[in-house]
Amino acid sequence: MQEGKGNLGASRYPDPVSAYKLRRIRHKSDEESLQQLRQLGYPAVGPLIPHLLEWIQDPNWPVCLQVTEFLASLGRPALPEIRKVLLGSDDIWKLSCLYLLRRMDPKFAMELRPEISRIASSPTPGEASEEVSEEARGLLLHLGGAEAP
16 A cells, blocks of 8 residues: 555656756747746756756846746745856856846845955956946845945
């Protein structure tokens, strides 16, 4: 009897690895896969957050804005991966992540305030030339609290 219950459970819930492979965004105009991911929602899409963030690296890609909005709607679960980008060296990607944070619930975006403040007050040469620091200052003002540097 226990064995039967186990088999029933296995048939009702697909292998998460298979689901992961089936629902990845495959190209820059793949709105259909994005829609499937939206329908799955969180926590099902949790393992795909790093993959989804890759699709906001170039703001000119057709899915970029929609992926940005979707990631913003996830809130806190997206923050660890966004933090990695903000600590990295891809300045355009940082800019896209700051736009994402502007669309996120401020209570979650504020959790990355130290990283945002560092970019705003002590930008790298690349962050300054790509205007990432300017966006960070604007985001700090948007989030409220202390005046941006």
